[in-house]
Amino acid sequence: MTEKDKSIYPEAILSIAKKAKHIGRMNGPDASAYVKGPCGDEMEFYLVINKGQIEDVKFYTDGCISTIVCGEITADLVIGKTLDGALGISPKQIKDKLTGLPQEKSHCSILAVTTLYRAIANYLLKP
Ligand code: FES
Numbered sequence: 235m236t237e238k239d240k241s242i243y244p245e246a247i248l249s250i251a252k253k254a255k256h257i258g259r260m261n262g263p264d265a266s267a268y269v270k271g272p273c274g275d276e277m278e279f280y281l282v283i284n285k286g287q288i289e290d291v292k293f294y295t296d297g298c299i300s301t302i303v304c305g306e307i308t309a310d311l312v313i314g315k316t317l318d319g320a321l322g323i324s325p326k327q328i329k330d331k332l333t334g335l336p337q338e339k340s341h342c343s344i345l346a347v348t349t350l351y352r353a354i355a356n357y358l359l360k361p
Pocket of ligand 1: 341
């Protein structure tokens with residue numbers, strides 16, 4: 235976390251990034267996806283799915299603080315949900331939980347949710 239990050243983000247957001255517990259990669263997930271955003275940030279999502287329910291989630295990103303916190307909140311929201319329930323999560327829900335997220339970083343929530351959707355689609359559309 236840089237001095238610049240500390241000047242851009244409120245403490246509540248920095249704290250979510252510091253304590254992020256869902257960040258990391260997963261071996262042998264039931265579903266996964268990778269998306270590169272137009273800004274160049276990359277996001278990966280990994281899901282453990284049992285009887286249509288998401289039991290565990292990890293995400294990985296090389297992106298900025300904003301991308302990390304959007305991934306973390308998305309992962310937090312999705313654990314325990316059915317696949318249908320997870321598809322009801324929106325970028326706005328993520329943003330609403332991140333008071334003080336700079337407006338120009340709104341697209342990070344879209345990247346996180348898009349990657350989640352793609353992981354679910356990869357699972358549901360598996361031949
Ligand atoms: Fe582009 Fe976060 S700055 S996804």
